[in-house]
Amino acid sequence: MEPLMAVLVGIMFAAAVYMMLRRSIVKLIIGLILLSNAANLLFFTAAGLTRGAPPLIPLDAEGPVGAVADPLPQALILTAIVIAFGVLSFALVLINKAYQVVQADDLDQMKDTDT
Amino acid sequence: MMPEVAIPVLLPLLMGAISLAVHRHVVLQRWLGVIGTGALLASTLWLLHTVWHEGVVVMHMGDWEAPFGITLVADLLGAIMAVLTGIMGFATAIYSTATTPRGHEHFGHWPLLHLLLAGVAGAFLTGDIFNLYVWFEVMLVASFALLILGGERAQMEGAIKYVTLNLLSSMIFLSAVGITYGLVGTLNMADIAVKLADVDQPGLVTVLAMMYMVSFGIKAAAFPLFFWLPASYHTPPVAVSALFAGLLTKVGVYALYRVFTLIFTHEVDFTHEILLWGAGLTMLTGVLGAAAQFEVRRILSFHIISQIGYMIMGLALFTPLAIVGGVFYIAHHIIVKTNLFLVAGAAYRMLGSYELRDLGGLYKHRPFLGFLFMVPALSLAGLPPLSGFLAKFLVIRAGVEEASWGIVFVALLTGLLTLYSMIKIWGEAFWHGVPEHVSDTGALTGERPDPELWKLYLPIIGLAALTLFIGLYAQPLYELAEASAKQLLDQQVYIEAVLGEGQS
Numbered sequence: 001m002e003p004l005m006a007v008l009v010g011i012m013f014a015a016a017v018y019m020m021l022r023r024s025i026v027k028l029i030i031g032l033i034l035l036s037n038a039a040n041l042l043f044f045t046a047a048g049l050t051r052g053a054p055p056l057i058p059l060d061a062e063g064p065v066g067a068v069a070d071p072l073p074q075a076l077i078l079t080a081i082v083i084a085f086g087v088l089s090f091a092l093v094l095i096n097k098a099y100q101v102v103q104a105d106d107l108d109q110m111k112d113t114d115t
Numbered sequence: 116m117m118p119e120v121a122i123p124v125l126l127p128l129l130m131g132a133i134s135l136a137v138h139r140h141v142v143l144q145r146w147l148g149v150i151g152t153g154a155l156l157a158s159t160l161w162l163l164h165t166v167w168h169e170g171v172v173v174m175h176m177g178d179w180e181a182p183f184g185i186t187l188v189a190d191l192l193g194a195i196m197a198v199l200t201g202i203m204g205f206a207t208a209i210y211s212t213a214t215t216p217r218g219h220e221h222f223g224h225w226p227l228l229h230l231l232l233a234g235v236a237g238a239f240l241t242g243d244i245f246n247l248y249v250w251f252e253v254m255l256v257a258s259f260a261l262l263i264l265g266g267e268r269a270q271m272e273g274a275i276k277y278v279t280l281n282l283l284s285s286m287i288f289l290s291a292v293g294i295t296y297g298l299v300g301t302l303n304m305a306d307i308a309v310k311l312a313d314v315d316q317p318g319l320v321t322v323l324a325m326m327y328m329v330s331f332g333i334k335a336a337a338f339p340l341f342f343w344l345p346a347s348y349h350t351p352p353v354a355v356s357a358l359f360a361g362l363l364t365k366v367g368v369y370a371l372y373r374v375f376t377l378i379f380t381h382e383v384d385f386t387h388e389i390l391l392w393g394a395g396l397t398m399l400t401g402v403l404g405a406a407a408q409f410e411v412r413r414i415l416s417f418h419i420i421s422q423i424g425y426m427i428m429g430l431a432l433f434t435p436l437a438i439v440g441g442v443f444y445i446a447h448h449i450i451v452k453t454n455l456f457l458v459a460g461a462a463y464r465m466l467g468s469y470e471l472r473d474l475g476g477l478y479k480h481r482p483f484l485g486f487l488f489m490v491p492a493l494s495l496a497g498l499p500p501l502s503g504f505l506a507k508f509l510v511i512r513a514g515v516e517e518a519s520w521g522i523v524f525v526a527l528l529t530g531l532l533t534l535y536s537m538i539k540i541w542g543e544a545f546w547h548g549v550p551e552h553v554s555d556t557g558a559l560t561g562e563r564p565d566p567e568l569w570k571l572y573l574p575i576i577g578l579a580a581l582t583l584f585i586g587l588y589a590q591p592l593y594e595l596a597e598a599s600a601k602q603l604l605d606q607q608v609y610i611e612a613v614l615g616e617g618q619s
Contacts, residue, residue, distance in 0.1 A: 020283075025275065032282055039286040043293030073296065076245055080289055083252045090259055091278055097263070098271040110272040113346045 005045040012038035023107050025095045032091060036084035040077050047073035119165050120172045120189045122158040123197050123236045127151065127204075131229035144225040145212045151229060152208040155236070156201030159194070166194040167595070171602070171612035173242070181242070181613050182303035188242035190609055191599035192442060196239040196369055199449045202581075203361045204232045206574035210457055211354040213570035214464070219264045219352065227264075231257035231358070238366050242613055245292055245302045247370065248285065251334070255281050258363060261355050262347060273347030280343040284333035291326035298323070305613035308378045308606055317382070324379040324386050331374065335367030337427055338397040341420045345404065348419070349412035349469075353460030356412060360419055361453035365445055368426045372441070375430060376603040383433055390431035395522050398424030398529040405536045411459045411469045411544065414536055415452070418495065421529055422448050425510050428522055432513050438600035439593070440509030446592060447494070447502040447585060454491040454578040458484065461571045462544060465559040471540065476549035480559050485545045487572075490579040492541065494586065496534035502585035505593075 012034050019031030050069035057064050102110060130151035137143050166172050166189050176185040189197065208228065215224050234254025241247050263274045296302060298319065299310040314320060329340070336344040348359055371390075379386055401421030408414045426448070429441020459469060461484060466474050478485040494501035497508075507530060514523040549556055557563035585592055602608050 020279070028275075028279060032279065035283065035286045036289075039289045039293070042290045043296070046293040046297030048297065072302075073293075076292075076296075076302075079245075079249065083249065087252065087256060087259075087278075087282060090256065091282075094259075094263065094271070094274055094278060097266055098275060101266065101268045101271050107275070110275060113269050113273045113276075113350060114342075 001049050001051070002045060005041065005049070009038055009042045009045060012041065024105050025098065025107060026105060028107065029088070029091050029095055033084075033088055036080075036088070040080055040084070043077055043080070044073055117165070117172045117174050119158070119162045120174045120187045120240055123155060123162060123201070124187070124233060124240060126155050126158055127229040127233035127236065130155075131226045131233060134226040134229055135223070138221070138223065138226070141217065141220045144220065148208045148225045148228060149205075149212065152201070152204035152232065155232060156198075156205045159197040159201040159236075162189055163191075163194040163198050166191055167598075171609060173612050180615070182301045182306035185246060186242035186303060186613055187240050188305075188609070188613055189240050190602050190612070191595060192369070192372065192603060193239045195442065195446060195595060195599060196365070197236055199365075199446060200232060200235050200239065200362060202578075203358060203449060203453055204228070206453065206457070206578055207354045207358045207361075209570055210357070210460070210574045213567040214354050214460055215352055216265065222264055223260065224264060224355075227257045227261045228358070231261065235362050235366055239369060242304055243302050244295065244304050244307065247304075248288055248292055251285060251288070251366070254363070254366065255285070258359065262351050262359075264351070264355075267350070270350040273350040276343045277347040280333055280340075284330045284340075287326055287333075288330040291323055291330060294319070294323055294326070303613065304373070304377055305610040308610055309614070311378060312381070320379070321382060321385065324375075324382070325389075327374050327379070328371070328386070328389065331367045331370045332393065333367070334364065335371060335423055335427070336364045336397075336420050337367075337393050337423055338400050338420075341397070341401070341423075344420060345413060345416045348416040349410065353412070353456060353463060357453045357456035357460070360415065360456050361449045364419055364423060365426075365449055368423060368445060371427065372430055372603065376438070377606055377609060380606070387431045387433050390427055391519065391522060394424045394428035394431050395525045396424075397421065397427065398525055402529045402532040402536070406532055406539075408536075409471045411462070411471065411474070411540060412456065414540065415455050415459065418455075418533065418536070419452060421533065422452070422495070424529065425507065425526065428526065429510050429513070432510075432517050432519065432522075434513055434517060435600055435604060436509065436516065437513035438603055439596045440506065440513050442596040442599050442603075443509055443592060444506040446596070447506040447582075450578050450581050450585075451491040451494050451503065454575060454582065455488075455495065457571070457575050457578070458488045458491070461568075461575065464565065464568070464571060466549075466553060467555065467558075468553075471543040473550060473553060474544035475547040475553070476556070476559060478545040479548070480556075480561070484572075485541075487575050487579050488541070488545065490582050492537040493534075494582050496537050497530045498534070500586045502582050502589070505586065505589050 016031045016034035019027045053068045055068040055071045134144050134147050172189045174187045234250050237250035263270050333340040398421045405414045405417035426444050429437045494503035497503040511526050
């Protein structure tokens with residue numbers, strides 16, 4: 001499972017960078033979405049994948065019996081997903097407003113503040 | 116249980132929530148802004164007092180002992196940074212009451228200001244690397260929204276670059292946190308520092324160090340990752356620019372200090388060599404960019420970059436004296452840089468422009484403002500007896516002791532070029548007469564009195580007095596910086612405070 005995930009994460013990072021290097025702002029945002037999901041998957045894979053073993057303690061036991069999935073990365077990724085969701089919805093509002101102000105979907109026409 | 120360390124984080128969060136609840140009453144929000152940030156300053160001073168007298172302050176949330184729970188830690192560096200956050204929040208809040216356009220206040224200037232301060236204070240005081248990511252995001256989201264309030268074209272263009280590059284940096288940071296967790300199975304920074312020593316994969320550890328360096332380097336605007344900063348920092352209202360200029364990049368620098376003194380100290384030759392090169396190039400590119408500009412806020416934005424170089428240089432040399440110099444430099448720079456932006460805002464109030472060719476005659480009509488500009492400007496360039504001289508002296512002295520002549524040369528040259536661009540602002544905006552095409556000089560000469568001008572002068576005077584005080588009576592801050600450098604270089608202090616005695 002891990003090698004498959006590793007390849008997937010690599011493809012997602014590559015796709016994200018490719019999208020972000022395009023001139024359109026919409027593609028920039030798509031790139032950011034892919035990037036945040038790739039980072040989350042990387043976190044998930046790096047922390048170790050365990051299949052079908054919820055971290056539950058039986059009623060008559062002191063600790064979990066056998067190997068269980070680590071709940072911490074799941075909690076952390078949940079936080080990261082929520083943050084990414086908030087930031088991306090902000091980014092969508094931003095490109096909408098930027099489109100209204102600049103009247104173009106082209107990053108090459110947004111160079112006024114560059115120096 | 117020590118609640119001091121939680122108050123600077125929780126207080127601005129609470130104030131932000133209350134300000135949001137009363138968003139219809141602008142006057143009430145202003146009072147909450149000034150009182151809330153004043154209380155924040157008081158609480159951070161209390162925290163610094165406690166840390167100074169009782170050592171590292173640790174608080175475990177919900178009594179879950181480290182490394183399992185969420186920990187808030189304040190060592191001396193964290194406490195100093197928290198105090199600076201309080202000072203900057205208070206100064207810019209007073210300034211905002213007079214300069215922020217009313218529309219911005221209606222659309223959430225004050226709540227966002229509080230949340231930004233909460234994010235910054237949280238980043239300084241957290242002891243857990245995932246929480247550092249979370250506080251970074253709190254701070255970033257608040258700063259995104261503050262940056263685009265008003266919705267002008269320049270703000271949109273600046274914001275797109277700012278948002279993209281900061282999100283990219285956050286994602287690199289998050290990936291690095293994931294790999295760290297996979298490698299050592301813990302997120303508490305003290306625990307990582309202990310367990311990383313036992314990891315038998317030096318290559319992976321170095322990769323991890325580089326990922327943190329790139330991610331924090333983007334946030335700190337170090338070479339070659341700084342392009343978002345001069346594109347965006349001059350676009351929002353001046354009080355917001357001043358707060359960004361003072362605090363936000365320094366959060367990145369603080370994170371570099373924390374990570375590269377506590378966690379990645381195994382391969383100093385390699386990592387800190389890269390930091391040294393980065394520091395030199397940051398100084399040089401920043402100051403050359405500043406020398407080419409003719410808009411006051413852009414000049415000042417580029418100077419943020421060049422000054423970041425000195426701070427990273429302090430970290431990169433990694434001797435006790437260099438770290439003292441670096442901490443001293445951060446404290447001095449935050450005060451001075453914010454003050455310069457505030458002075459630029461006062462000039463804008465009088466002449467209605469930030470372009471040097473539209474400014475002039477400020478010294479003739481407002482000599483006191485000229486004096487107030489001289490203090491931070493010369494301090495930034497590093498002239499004695501101001502605070503910048505001692506800060507530069509410490510860092511450069513450390514470079515001389517290490518015989519790193521290249522970086523010493525670059526640092527001295529940067530100081531000279533900084534002086535050049537400060538003189539450029541002085542000559543054009545203050546010394547020069549009013550340009551002929553500027554007809555509306557009523558606000559400058561005082562024919563059209565400005566009843567709110569004292570609200571602009573008050574924080575400027577306060578910060579200038581602080582700069583003079585640090586320059587003339589440096590002993591207290593020097594002792595603080597020295598003690599914090601000692602703490603930073605002796606990781607056991609931090610680790611034992613967080614994990615309890617007998618660990619490591």
